[in-house]
Amino acid sequence: MMTTSLQLKYDIKDIALAPQGKQRIEWAGREMPVLRLIQERFAQEKPFAGIRLAACCHVTTETAHLAIALKNGGADAVLIASNPLSTQDDVAASLVADYGIPVFAIKGEDNDTYHRHVQTALDHRPNIIIDDGSDVVATLVQERKHQLADLLGTTEETTTGIVRLKAMFRDGVLSFPAMNVNDADTKHFFDNRYxxxxxxxxxxxxxxxxxxxxxxxxxxxxxxxxxxxxxxxxxxxxxxxxxxxxxxxxxxxxxxxxxxxxxxxxxxxxxxxxxxxxxxxxxxxxxxxxxxxxxxxxxxxxxxxxxxxxxxxxxxxxxxxxxxxxxxxxxxxxxxxxxxxxxxLVNLAAAEGHPSAVMDMSFANQALACEYLVKNKGSLEPGIHSIPTEVDQEIARLKLVAMGIELDTLTAEQEIYINSWTAGT
Structure with missing residues (x-):
């Protein structure tokens, strides 16, 4: 049932589950150092001030940290579930009660409820959509073309969603930039595989x-x-x-x-x-x-x-x-x-989804992709855009630092050799 608490609208199973959810969110954060660094920077710089954001994601302890980072960055954000069985109800309750983030997600919600929540996300008139499977984007394009003018762009983190976005582009209906988070090296090499x-x-x-x-x-x-x-x-x-x-x-x-x-x-x-x-x-x-x-x-x-x-x-x-x-x-x-x-999805229906250590990189990509859309407002062509290589590299570097792992660096002689076409053998 839709309720209101402290002027905050939400649709979750039970707000009383919040204490348990907060404890689990904090536990997951122990394994998410990269997103924590981004969250701290966002809190200082407020890159999303004045930005309305709708996120359609699996509502898990890991997603909670992405939502918190975006809110700390100034975003006016709402969160809905991307899969009827992927919501962790205690996490949804904590995001509402402890972090003031509107959540519309209930584990086991029927298809009608799921589609109603998609409409709720679009009622927010988002400037940025974070999608997981492109249901929100597809609904926007098919049913709410008048809202396309509000949209700076979208980010997509699944192979399924990217396939749908490519189909939209072929059909000439992708009139906005879409960030391909799924194909970032620090996403699919690790999130998808491990x-x-x-x-x-x-x-x-x-x-x-x-x-x-x-x-x-x-x-x-x-x-x-x-x-x-x-x-x-x-x-x-x-x-x-x-x-x-x-x-x-x-x-x-x-x-x-x-x-x-x-x-x-x-x-x-x-x-x-x-x-x-x-x-x-x-x-x-x-x-x-x-x-x-x-x-x-x-x-x-x-x-x-x-x-x-x-x-x-x-x-x-x-x-x-x-x-x-x-x-x-x-x-x-x-x-x-x-x-x-x-x-x-059996890993979310019957278990808790991916370990937080790997989602640390995936959601770092999501957060930085959203920032990229804001920084490049008006300059990105409609279509699908890759995560910049330097962003991928920085996420990997931060993860290694958090793990206490050091890398070699090229010597001056090696720098010259690797960038020369005359050196040969």
Missing amino acids: GTGQSTLDGIIRATNILLAGKNMVVAGYGWCGKGTALRARGMGANVIVTEIDPVRAIEAVMDGFRVMPMAQAAAVGDIFVTVTGNKHVIRREHFETMKDGAIVCNSGHFDIEIDLKSLKEMSSEVKQVRNFTEQYRLQSGKSVIVLGEGR
């Missing part, structure tokens, strides 16, 4: 408490998220099978030591299936038909369309919850298929 790799297995284990060693785990997609998931699964003793449509990625998976085969073959031998493609119906009717009894399927891509749950339900005589975030579909043939987290 964050998704660890948090996906965390979600699977919390939901099922199964032993991964000796199991056949099928990873659909060998992008950075798939690589991380496959790597971590192998580290836990699983026998990993990769499915791919890209021949280069398939070769890479083979040379990384994984079996590669079509999903039609993998379906018959897999014990656990993880989709990380960002595409639709990667696991569908014909695959369910050949799966083992008790096969476990989950998604760590983005939207809940990677697994064709509609067809699975049509094939089933019974669906029941057997553990938290774990549903058993009893097929008419008699065997069962287990679905985790309703086919949504």
Whole structure:
């Protein structure tokens, strides 16, 4: 229910959860030194004074630090959930009660509530949108063209969202600059690979408490998220099978030591299936038909369309919850298929998402991308823009400093050599 406290509008589960949320937010901050430095600078410089900002993100302890940094920087910000199962209700409560940030997010919210919150974010008439999957941006372009004049730009941190933005650009409707946070080196090399790799297995284990060693785990997609998931699964003793449509990625998976085969073959031998493609119906009717009894399927891509749950339900005589975030579909043939987290992001539905140490870099990119949009107001062309290399490098440098790791530096002789075309061998 929409309520008001101290003139602050919000829509969360329970404001009384705030003390627990604040404690967890503070714990996450211990592992986020880069964002803390940025937050301190923002508090002094106020780069977002007069800027209205709408953030559509997973409402977690890590996201809380991004929201706090933006508010400290002077932003008039609102926060909504980017996924109905990714909200941590105690964090949402603390952001409202302790930090004065309007939050519209409830774990388990239905689709109608989710879309209402998207509209609420746009009611804020944002100058900057932080998006996770491009739902807010797509809604703005389709339904609220009159607000485009307010927009300085958007930042996007997911592969799925970047794919949608590229489609908008091809269709000629991307009339504003969009910062491609997802492809920053300090984002996808670490967040996608190490964050998704660890948090996906965390979600699977919390939901099922199964032993991964000796199991056949099928990873659909060998992008950075798939690589991380496959790597971590192998580290836990699983026998990993990769499915791919890209021949280069398939070769890479083979040379990384994984079996590669079509999903039609993998379906018959897999014990656990993880989709990380960002595409639709990667696991569908014909695959369910050949799966083992008790096969476990989950998604760590983005939207809940990677697994064709509609067809699975049509094939089933019974669906029941057997553990938290774990549903058993009893097929008419008699065997069962287990679905985790309703086919949504298993690492956020059944666990807590990425570790804060890796989100430190991702959200540093988000914060600095927003600052870049403000500093370059009016000079950026419509379209998709990469994070500047110097920003990427600075985030990595700050992270290494926080970790107590030192680098070599080039000698004067090496500087001359590396920048010369005459030196040769």
